[in-house]
Amino acid sequence: MDNIIKKMDTLFPSTLTVEDIEKEHKPRPENHTVTRIAPSPTGMMHIGSVYAALISERVAHMANGTFILRIEDTDSKRKVEGATDIIINGLKRYGITSDEGAISATEEVGDYGPYTQSDRYDIYLAYIKKLLQEDLAYPCFCTEDELNDIREQQTKQGLRTGYYGSWAKYKNAPQEVILEHLEKGTPFTVRFKSTGKNFNKRLFDDILKGKRNLPENDADVVILKASGLPTYHFAHIIDDHLMGTTHVIRGDEWLSSLPLHVQLFEAMGWTPPHYGHISPIEIMDDNKRRKLSKRKDPEASVTFYEEKGYPKEAVLEYLMNLANSGFEKFRTENPDESVWNFPFDLQKMGRSGALLDLAKLDSISRDYIGRLSAEELYNSLFEWSETMAPDLYTRMKNDKDYFLNIFKIERENVERVRKDFTNWSTIWHEIDYFFDDSFSPEDGYVAKITEQSPEVIKEFLSDFINHYNEKLSNEDWFSNMKTLAETHGFAPNGKTYKKDPDSYHGTVSDAAKILRVALTGRAQTPDLYSLMQVMGKERVIQRLNKSV
């Protein structure tokens, strides 16, 4: 073996030894909870990553522990330029703060780094060499084609696929064969030498799934790729040991490799962390449920929510809802508390996968926006529009007071705030009629929408214009309007109208509708009085004159 290691030293030069690493390594304090999120920089931020990060962050911070952001970039093929920043900014955006790890593409904080796997190259190599020395690992010279052949044969015979048992060609290869390959320069991987037996079951206690019996791992998995970089399995063991991770929260697609990971920890002589496997967020596709896919589903990417303009707080609340069944009750009882004050409890996580429910997100989002003051609403929308709706941004910048007044309608000094804003991207469409340059109804629109005769409309509106006094209170204004409506042939109430429908053009509500439509072009709007106050007398008169 020493020959092999010597040979490897020339291939992958590194003088760092396990002894060096362990001498430098500071153990964490006793009973200090450490969790981490370990995304791959593939260029997009998956909503599932935010979900997993949120849960891990909560587990650590609820226990006054440490939350780490580690960048898992050992797959050079999938690595994308600038992707680390996307991850960092994505988490920051949702208020998920890490205590250690990458803080930008080039900087990191913490005493347990480096926190980017490609910078940990010689650490992995040191441990690989140790395993080789101890005969717990061995080089494998199989080509891709050979491995495919093995898989094919196994499938044909109805066997488990994998590099195990008698299929493990180089497991006990003679030294000469290995050295010969090394001399020739045959590319090779390093595989872990498993002693597990597939027919042995072992009990694992998952934080979320509970006690599970899983078969021992008997496959000699690759731990070092031909590129010299470790596989996920190996990097996970080394990093989480050295970084002192106590709780690994990850997607349940990893559950099958749990026996392998525990086996690796034990082979290194280390205690494995606690594991919690969370179910993925799913989507309904053609009447079938499946995991949200970043390729097929735009909803999988956080950019979807940014573009639609869901407030980040609303997205976070929605995720918290999925993560913890008690959250809804907490929110009902504490409408104004921050989500970060919710007593998150891992035991209250659902075991099965949840379907992404945008209607529920809408509802949470409406509630959230409804709780904002006009000023807060203005600021949030302004910030969003800078990148997502530049025209709106310019408009808001130039006309701040007008926007604030619009947002104050039925928002300030009322018992119940209206909830007609679902997200930032829909707001402009709700309020565009307030602006003269985007108010261009077609000819005869009032008659068309109200189904009143042009004469009635003309007479009622002309009279209204003559008597309009913007100084009046809502009550006085309305009672004047009511009187005016009656003189123009509208019944004061439904009861009167129903008694003799032929004698009236409608009720006072129909008269109000004429005004509403003339001013806004719509049959449904917020409170008429407030709306006219915000528009101002000049604009009101001008619009009414136009439709007379």
Next chain:
RNA sequence: GUCCCGUUCGUCUAGUGGUUUAGGACAUCGCCCUUUCACGGCGGCAACACGGGUUCAAAUCCCGUACGGGACGCCA
């Protein structure tokens, strides 16, 4: 194909053997409030996947079946 995980209203879920005519929220429908809409209030529809056991008693414990999801890579 082999192995693993899961399954309570349409959706998210409460439920840990008797407190349950299975509770809440979102969605949906109806009514009320009301100058429209939204808000709010009240109410309706609506679920323990199926089959066997264990037990005086099962959504809850055990065993099968079905269905759904996942893993089986020099991806993570």
